[in-house]
Amino acid sequence: MLLLQQIINSVMLGSVYVTVAVAFTLTIGILNFLNFTIPTLFMLTGMTGWAIAYWGLPMGLSGPLPWPVALVIGILVAVLASLVVERFTFRYLKTRYGDSTEHAIPLVSSLGFLLVLENLVQIGYGNDSQRFPGPDADLTLNIGGLFVRIPQLVSLLVTVAIVVGLTLLLKRSRIGRGLRAIAENPDAANILGVDTARVVPVVFMLTGLLCGLAGALFAVNYGEVSPFMGEDIGTKAIAGMVIGGLGSIWGAVLGGLVVGLLEMMTVHFFGADTVQVVVWGALLLTLIAYPQGLFGHNSIGKGKL
Amino acid sequence: MLEVENLDVTYGRTRAVKSVSLTVGEGEIVTVLGANGAGKTSLLRALQGAVRPSGGRIRFNGRDLTAQSPAARVRDGMVLVPEGRQIFVSMTVEENLLMGAYLRKDASVDRDIASIYERFPNLAERRYASASSLSGGEQQMLAIGRALVSRPRLIMLDEPSLGLSPLFVERLFTLLGDLNKDGIGILLVEQNTTMALDIAARGYVLELGTNVLEDTAEALASNTALTEAYLGGHGETATEEPARLA
Numbered sequence: 001m002l003l004l005q006q007i008i009n010s011v012m013l014g015s016v017y018v019t020v021a022v023a024f025t026l027t028i029g030i031l032n033f034l035n036f037t038i039p040t041l042f043m044l045t046g047m048t049g050w051a052i053a054y055w056g057l058p059m060g061l062s063g064p065l066p067w068p069v070a071l072v073i074g075i076l077v078a079v080l081a082s083l084v085v086e087r088f089t090f091r092y093l094k095t096r097y098g099d100s101t102e103h104a105i106p107l108v109s110s111l112g113f114l115l116v117l118e119n120l121v122q123i124g125y126g127n128d129s130q131r132f133p134g135p136d137a138d139l140t141l142n143i144g145g146l147f148v149r150i151p152q153l154v155s156l157l158v159t160v161a162i163v164v165g166l167t168l169l170l171k172r173s174r175i176g177r178g179l180r181a182i183a184e185n186p187d188a189a190n191i192l193g194v195d196t197a198r199v200v201p202v203v204f205m206l207t208g209l210l211c212g213l214a215g216a217l218f219a220v221n222y223g224e225v226s227p228f229m230g231e232d233i234g235t236k237a238i239a240g241m242v243i244g245g246l247g248s249i250w251g252a253v254l255g256g257l258v259v260g261l262l263e264m265m266t267v268h269f270f271g272a273d274t275v276q277v278v279v280w281g282a283l284l285l286t287l288i289a290y291p292q293g294l295f296g297h298n299s300i301g302k303g304k305l
Numbered sequence: 306m307l308e309v310e311n312l313d314v315t316y317g318r319t320r321a322v323k324s325v326s327l328t329v330g331e332g333e334i335v336t337v338l339g340a341n342g343a344g345k346t347s348l349l350r351a352l353q354g355a356v357r358p359s360g361g362r363i364r365f366n367g368r369d370l371t372a373q374s375p376a377a378r379v380r381d382g383m384v385l386v387p388e389g390r391q392i393f394v395s396m397t398v399e400e401n402l403l404m405g406a407y408l409r410k411d412a413s414v415d416r417d418i419a420s421i422y423e424r425f426p427n428l429a430e431r432r433y434a435s436a437s438s439l440s441g442g443e444q445q446m447l448a449i450g451r452a453l454v455s456r457p458r459l460i461m462l463d464e465p466s467l468g469l470s471p472l473f474v475e476r477l478f479t480l481l482g483d484l485n486k487d488g489i490g491i492l493l494v495e496q497n498t499t500m501a502l503d504i505a506a507r508g509y510v511l512e513l514g515t516n517v518l519e520d521t522a523e524a525l526a527s528n529t530a531l532t533e534a535y536l537g538g539h540g541e542t543a544t545e546e547p548a549r550l551a
């Protein structure tokens with residue numbers, strides 16, 4: 001029974017990893033770009049949400065706002081920040097320095113954004129964890145002796161909706177086809193009138209939205225935010241994405257859940273200290289046994305969504 | 306319809322196309338011939354807007370498109386069927402056709418796709434199959450179908466017969482003739498000189514990026530010195546090549 005309870009908890013934890021892992025996989029699958037700003041976007045939503053719920057809007061524009069409003073603003077901040085990242089890392093550096101540095105420069109500059117934003121938030125709000133004034137996280141459903149916390153259940157449903165929505169967007173919509181066309185063959189997409197400069201920001205908007213939602217769900221579930229909240233989630237999401245298979249959305253979903261499960265089981269059996277060893281050990285073992293990840297395609301890189 | 310004046314295309318320090326001028330009239334078939342590296346593909350890429358020309362002007366139906374995006378050109382009715390087909394193998398046949406309609410917002414896309422299926426029954430049977438499962442010839446039909454869904458006034462084809470079996474080469478040229486009867490202008494870059502000159506009204510010959518010859522297709526076809534001098538001196542092998550590849 002306890003084990004079953006742990007499995008339920010791990011699915012809930014995994015759903016946060018899933019959302020962030022899907023954000024990573026989206027930029028890798030479409031743009032072949034490992035976007036290191038993702039953990040920061042996640043953190044930005046949590047921290048701005050907290051700041052607005054606790055202090056109100058900057059420059060005395062308002063007093064403290066209700067937490068749901070604060071989180072919506074936090075999500076918008078993540079989307080806007082992601083568009084800024086697109087404008088100043090991906091687009092600018094790519095057009096300026098062209099193909100030979102295609103992968104390295106956006107990657108390194110996104111790492112730069114990660115550190116700058118994280119440190120700005122630290123300067124602004126200090127290094128401490130802050131309590132997020134969300135709903136009562138202990139509202140619990142009791143299903144035959146198994147406890148499911150309601151905010152976690154909501155998180156899980158939101159995550160499922162995100163993944164299904166994103167899949168439908170990519171498969172069925174015009175913009176989704178445009179994104180897949182760019183992922184597979186940017187030249188051919190261009191010839192048919194797909195304007196890369198217009199479509200690429202969509203990827204970054206979606207990235208910001210996914211990270212923002214994940215950050216908001218995290219803040220509500222764990223009731224705590226900090227300038228470093230993205231680091232652990234971000235690295236575990238990367239591990240989940242690679243375990244599941246690079247560039248595959250359902251791979252990211254599976255990988256995120258696997259990491260959540262591994263984490264809970266490790267804590268249960270061996271204690272919290274061994275979590276990183278088990279998660280990254282599992283990643284290395286997966287790569288040895290299945291170099292493409294559990295759900296991955298034959299080749300890694302572009303055109304895999 | 307299409308007027309190109311003194312077009313230059315430069316990659317770094319290489320001038321791939323040097324001051325090329327050409328025209329394609331409404332509903333006309335024009336072919337551009339030349340050996341490998343003569344600048345034919347660069348010319349087409351500049352016409353479609355994939356590369357920005359370093360000099361010259363491109364006008365289409367009176368509008369200057371030189372500085373316009375590929376999207377603007379597709380909207381105006383110019384479309385390229387690129388070398389090597391470049392269909393999207395991660396998509397289904399139908400999704401590939403829908404990509405041809407990417408810029409269209411009108412309601413008759415479905416009808417146009419249905420008419421593509423009528424023209425190519427092979428594609429209709431495979432509409433929900435992955436485009437990667439098609440044969441080379443079927444993929445070329447899909448690439449042309451995809452271009453047609455954009456409702457072009459001018460369709461530009463880069464080596465469409467390359468790698469096709471003789472049967473499909475035959476069908477390809479029949480198709481080009483049919484499209485032309487429907488009033489679509491065709492700019493055809495081909496290594497299969499004989500068939501290209503057979504279908505075209507006029508032709509241009511490029512050598513090392515320069516337009517060295519232009520004439521009616523008939524005159525070019527009877528000009529044996531042409532194949533010797535400009536098409537690498539093995540015009541005959543060039544015509545045989547697609548058959549052998551198949």
